[in-house]
Amino acid sequence: MAYINENFLKLQAGYLFPEISRRVKVFGEANPEAAKRIIRCGIGDVTEPLPPACIAALHRAVDEMAVRETFRGYGPEQGYDFLREAIAQNDFQRHGINIDADEIFVSDGSKCDCGNLLDIFGAGNRIAVMDPVYPVYVDTNVMCGNTGSAKTDGSFEGLVYLPCTAENGFVPDLPATPVDVIYLCYPNNPTGAVATREQLKRWVDYALAHQAIILYDAAYEAYISTPGIPHSIFEIPGARDCAIELRSFSKNGGFTGLRCGYVAIPKTLMGKKKDGGKHPFHALWLRNHTTKFNGVAYPVQRATEALYSPEGQQQVKDLVNFYKGNAALLQAALTTAGLKVYGYTDSPYLWVRGPQGVTSWQLFDRILDKANIVTTPGSGFGAGGEGYFRLSSFNSRANVEEACKRLSDKALFVFG
Numbered sequence: 452m453a454y455i456n457e458n459f460l461k462l463q464a465g466y467l468f469p470e471i472s473r474r475v476k477v478f479g480e481a482n483p484e485a486a487k488r489i490i491r492c493g494i495g496d497v498t499e500p501l502p503p504a505c506i507a508a509l510h511r512a513v514d515e516m517a518v519r520e521t522f523r524g525y526g527p528e529q530g531y532d533f534l535r536e537a538i539a540q541n542d543f544q545r546h547g548i549n550i551d552a553d554e555i556f557v558s559d560g561s562k563c564d565c566g567n568l569l570d571i572f573g574a575g576n577r578i579a580v581m582d583p584v585y586p587v588y589v590d591t592n593v594m595c596g597n598t599g600s601a602k603t604d605g606s607f608e609g610l611v612y613l614p615c616t617a618e619n620g621f622v623p624d625l626p627a628t629p630v631d632v633i634y635l636c637y638p639n640n641p642t643g644a645v646a647t648r649e650q651l652k653r654w655v656d657y658a659l660a661h662q663a664i665i666l667y668d669a670a671y672e673a674y675i676s677t678p679g680i681p682h683s684i685f686e687i688p689g690a691r692d693c694a695i696e697l698r699s700f701s702k703n704g705g706f707t708g709l710r711c712g713y714v715a716i717p718k719t720l721m722g723k724k725k726d727g728g729k730h731p732f733h734a735l736w737l738r739n740h741t742t743k744f745n746g747v748a749y750p751v752q753r754a755t756e757a758l759y760s761p762e763g764q765q766q767v768k769d770l771v772n773f774y775k776g777n778a779a780l781l782q783a784a785l786t787t788a789g790l791k792v793y794g795y796t797d798s799p800y801l802w803v804r805g806p807q808g809v810t811s812w813q814l815f816d817r818i819l820d821k822a823n824i825v826t827t828p829g830s831g832f833g834a835g836g837e838g839y840f841r842l843s844s845f846n847s848r849a850n851v852e853e854a855c856k857r858l859s860d861k862a863l864f865v866f867g
């Protein structure tokens with residue numbers, strides 16, 4: 452009999468979202484009428500259809516695939532040049548950032564990239580994650596053996612947790628013990644916080660001083676509206692020597708079902724060998740990507756390219772503004788209810804502080820029972836999320852307006 456990878460057994464069986472589903476199901480069975488009114492504001496999936504520029508590009512590409520002369524089989528694993536060029540120019544060079552097309556690797560999304568990137572890191576790195584955290588960073592490290600066992604509070608032995616609190620603006624302080632790999636995500640999921648240039652500079656300077664690597668997840672970059680907030684880690688001097696950036700088209704173009712993202716790895720980014728020599732991560736990622744991946748579908752790459760056309764850019768802006776309009780409505784409702792709301796200005800998420808002494812799951816149950824709204828308990832993202840809940844603005848306007856009516860009620864949040 453073949454051995455299994457026992458690291459998987461350390462995972463707490465995807466605790467958060469199954470537990471939410473279980474509680475919603477139990478509630479629905481006990482309250483069939485109320486169950487019909489349930490509004491889901493928990494999961495971070497988009498609701499609006501794809502931008503028309505993408506749909507047109509998809510149709511054109513599908514028609515090309517139907518004709519021998521324009522049919523395409525395997526493309527370059529790293530992505531077609533037309534898309535890598537569009538990305539390098541529009542996301543970086545146009546803003547004065549030095550990233551070349553051959554430093555862009557097109558993929559089927561950031562979640563896969565998060566997991567696969569660990570292939571190019573050796574064993575023994577000390578890994579730092581934010582707390583609360585996007586669970587993918589933690590779980591992928593658990594699976595490949597970079598952690599010890601789970602502790603009772605859901606955290607893992609061997610990881611360095613960086614507390615993100617209202618006091619530090621949900622941007623962590625530098626770690627007390629040295630680390631080698633640092634996950635940063637801004638605008639942040641789940642807190643919706645952004646990091647200023649000064650805050651990111653502190654992390655880049657730390658990484659350069661400690662020869663650490665920052666894995667920078669900018670999936671929500673399109674939601675930044677506060678002037679002066681960096682849209683890319685590569686806006687910070689020195690980041691080419693210490694950072695990898697992950698981007699996704701899921702939250703700007705609404706590609707959660709179409710699937711496209713990319714990794715930007717500067718050729719100057721070096722890692723260390725056991726003999727003390729240096730080696731570029733770019734070369735390893737090129738080998739990894741071309742060995743294990745055969746490229747994103749041609750029509751999807753054309754649809755992604757269309758996001759960078761003038762019409763596409765306008766349509767993305769409209770989509771993002773639509774969701775941000777939802778966020779503003781929800782923020783107003785929760786403020787009326789007397790709660791402190793974070794994060795909604797530069798992200799699709801509201802990170803909401805419950806009354807003193809009330810746990811995240813108590814908040815979840817109360818809001819489900821009394822308002823028939825599904826939220827995400829903050830503690831599900833880590834011990835640092837206790838006492839908070841996350842509300843997503845990815846919803847129809849009609850659902851958001853109804854949710855606002857139900858949430859703007861002070862009595863909803865009176866406990867004890």
Ligand SMILES: *Cc1c(COP(=O)(O)O)cnc(C)c1O
Nearest residue numbers: 560561562585640670699701712
């Ligand atoms: C949604 C999200 C992504 C994007 O994932 P895809 O696999 O590209 O859909 C990446 N990082 C974070 C933090 C996210 O919330």
